[in-house]
Amino acid sequence: MRIEEHPILKFDRGKKITFYYNGEKIEGYENETVAEALHAAGIRRLGYSPELHRPRGLFCAIGNCSSCFMTVNGEPNVRVCVLKCAEGMQVEEQQSKGVVKI
Amino acid sequence: MKDIEVLIIGGGPAGLCAASAAASMGAKVLICERNQDLGGQLMIQTGKFFGNKHAGMRGFQIGAELLQEIAAYPQIEVWTGATVLGIYEDGVVTCLYQGEHQKIKPAKIIIATGASENFLSFPGNDLPGVYAAGAAETLVHAGVKPAERVLMVGAGNIGLTVSYQLKQSGVDVAAVIEVMPQIGGYLVHASKLQRCGIPIKTSMTIAEAYGNGKVEGAKIVKLDENRQVIPGSEEDIVCDAICLSVGLSPLAELCWLAGCKMACIRELGGCVPLVDQTMETTVSGVYAAGDVSGLEEATTAMLEGRLAGISAAAALGYKVDQAAEMQEACRRELKTLRSGPMSEKIRHGLEKMAAKRGAVVC
Numbered sequence: 001m002r003i004e005e006h007p008i009l010k011f012d013r014g015k016k017i018t019f020y021y022n023g024e025k026i027e028g029y030e031n032e033t034v035a036e037a038l039h040a041a042g043i044r045r046l047g048y049s050p051e052l053h054r055p056r057g058l059f060c061a062i063g064n065c066s067s068c069f070m071t072v073n074g075e076p077n078v079r080v081c082v083l084k085c086a087e088g089m090q091v092e093e094q095q096s097k098g099v100v101k102i
Numbered sequence: 103m104k105d106i107e108v109l110i111i112g113g114g115p116a117g118l119c120a121a122s123a124a125a126s127m128g129a130k131v132l133i134c135e136r137n138q139d140l141g142g143q144l145m146i147q148t149g150k151f152f153g154n155k156h157a158g159m160r161g162f163q164i165g166a167e168l169l170q171e172i173a174a175y176p177q178i179e180v181w182t183g184a185t186v187l188g189i190y191e192d193g194v195v196t197c198l199y200q201g202e203h204q205k206i207k208p209a210k211i212i213i214a215t216g217a218s219e220n221f222l223s224f225p226g227n228d229l230p231g232v233y234a235a236g237a238a239e240t241l242v243h244a245g246v247k248p249a250e251r252v253l254m255v256g257a258g259n260i261g262l263t264v265s266y267q268l269k270q271s272g273v274d275v276a277a278v279i280e281v282m283p284q285i286g287g288y289l290v291h292a293s294k295l296q297r298c299g300i301p302i303k304t305s306m307t308i309a310e311a312y313g314n315g316k317v318e319g320a321k322i323v324k325l326d327e328n329r330q331v332i333p334g335s336e337e338d339i340v341c342d343a344i345c346l347s348v349g350l351s352p353l354a355e356l357c358w359l360a361g362c363k364m365a366c367i368r369e370l371g372g373c374v375p376l377v378d379q380t381m382e383t384t385v386s387g388v389y390a391a392g393d394v395s396g397l398e399e400a401t402t403a404m405l406e407g408r409l410a411g412i413s414a415a416a417a418l419g420y421k422v423d424q425a426a427e428m429q430e431a432c433r434r435e436l437k438t439l440r441s442g443p444m445s446e447k448i449r450h451g452l453e454k455m456a457a458k459r460g461a462v463v464c
Contacts, residue, residue: 001246001247002245002246002247003242003245003246003247003271003272004245006245006270006271007270008148008160008270009148009242009243009245011244011245013245031244032244032246033244036240036241036244036246037246039241039246039247039248040246040247044230044231044316045230045315045316046230049228054228055229055230055315055316056228056230057229057230057231057232057233057316058230058233058237059221059232059233059234059237060218060219060234060236060237061233061234061236061237061240061241062137062143062218062236062237062240063136063137064218064353065218065221065234081237081240082137082138084138
């Protein structure tokens with residue numbers, strides 16, 4: 001859920017954009033990260049651990065811990081806590097370690 | 103290969119102050135920041151600072167001021183989305199920037215990579231909804247509610263201030279629990295929470311997080327004076343998120359890589375590079391400032407950054423006649439900030455560092 005009223009902060013979210021989470025349409029804003037837009041849409045499971053397949057969510061939000069790895073436009077292991085939303089972006093939950101195309 | 107006089111790794115409060123100080127003395131500076139935005143964690147702090155010239159300003163306002171300062175210097179170049187990958191024996195630094203493997207040859211390096219929040223071991227700690235407190239703060243700053251009802255683990259300054267920010271944003275804070283018998287952070291922050299009716303429970307820890315695929319609650323337990331669980335003390339907290347504010351660890355990998363002499367100093371948050379009173383590490387021309395050289399606060403990180411920036415520029419021959427006085431002014435201000443009873447731990451840590459360094463440290 002988004003916060004509309006705040007006693008101190010004003011939110012400069014920028015332009016509204018649409019991207020896709022596992023094929024489902026999600027509305028976000030250009031100044032938000034993918035993790036923030038997904039949280040606003042009530043989605044907190046971002047993927048699964050590669051070995052035990054336990055659900056994984058956001059942890060550090062500074063691009064350090066790897067808990068938020070998702071597949072973005074076909075590229076695995078993208079840290080969505082520091083990736084800004086972009087129009088038409090395809091974001092998917094990751095099930096395994098992923099394969100990097102070279 | 104890109105030649106630069108001062109390379110600053112990390113664009114948080116320490117790095118930005120280092121850049122501004124070095125540039126003000128005439129040095130050409132490059133800042134490499136891993137994320138897309140400069141300012142680091144300062145940009146998400148809504149609490150008011152106290153202490154020095156920034157007293158009364160909110161963290162993000164100080165950050166905005168620093169960004170303006172940086173933008174005013176044409177000799178500061180900024181690379182964002184630039185991850186430094188290596189520091190080699192011949193002084194070459196490699197960096198992933200704009201999809202390319204870049205090589206940089208700096209005359210001086212200032213490592214200001216900051217710290218990351220600690221994790222905590224308990225069953226269910228990997229459930230979606232277990233956040234570092236700073237992550238919840240980041241979501242709030244972006245205008246997104248991290249959850250409806252939160253359990254905060256840790257009553258240090260981060261735990262207390264983030265709890266207050268969550269409350270301000272309409273998130274219910276079920277409780278703040280603290281493993282120690284007393285509150286770790288400033289009383290002024292704790293009082294604010296208590297006035298909101300948020301309980302702060304000391305000598306308590308989290309035993310378990312539970313839920314089906316996401317956090318649905320937590321079990322907390324009371325500890326005796328030997329930190330053993332008191333049987334029958336278990337309480338159930340219904341919540342959809344658990345925030346951990348159980349300390350930070352310096353992000354010192356690049357210091358190790360550069361060959362800096364390191365020491366594990368508990369009071370400074372873990373393994374840190376040994377620095378002297380100019381913030382120079384044991385590797386000549388490599389400086390470290392901010393949380394990476396000892397966990398403290400943004401106010402001291404900014405001063406350490408400034409000191410490192412002055413030192414690096416002076417070592418390059420800029421304003422050598424004024425440098426000693428400028429450095430001394432930074433050190434005086436640091437000393438004042440570290441003089442209070444809450445800084446006892448830091449003072450201890452710095453004494454240990456001085457003993458290990460075999461020199462005076464800042």
